[in-house]
Amino acid sequence: MGTVYKTLHLLKELRLIQELGFNKGSIRYDPDMELHINMVCSKCGKIDDYKAENVENLWSVILLDLDIEPKGQRIDIYYECDDCKKNELLF
Ligand SMILES: [Zn+2]
Numbered sequence: 001m002g003t004v005y006k007t008l009h010l011l012k013e014l015r016l017i018q019e020l021g022f023n024k025g026s027i028r029y030d031p032d033m034e035l036h037i038n039m040v041c042s043k044c045g046k047i048d049d050y051k052a053e054n055v056e057n058l059w060s061v062i063l064l065d066l067d068i069e070p071k072g073q074r075i076d077i078y079y080e081c082d083d084c085k086k087n088e089l090l091f
Pocket of ligand 1: 041042043044045046080081082083084
């Protein structure tokens with residue numbers, strides 16, 4: 001198996017992507033989970049999404065280690081956003 005095919009197979013096993021079958025035997029892969037980290041400002045409550053390839057890599061490693069099939073995921077990081085930091089300096 002080629003590397004790309006192996007990777008797709010692994011991602012499918014991990015349920016990070018969904019195999020979409022079509023009539024003529026062609027297969028397409030679409031993400032069925034939008035993997036991201038919620039960056040939540042603990043002061044104003046603003047939420048930014050952080051998406052990066054390294055998050056997906058980390059997630060794959062974690063799932064392999066846990067040996068589970070996740071039904072969903074949510075990762076939150078609490079921090080102080082730039083606006084709140086600026087405001088703190090003003091007062
Ligand atoms: Zn804030």
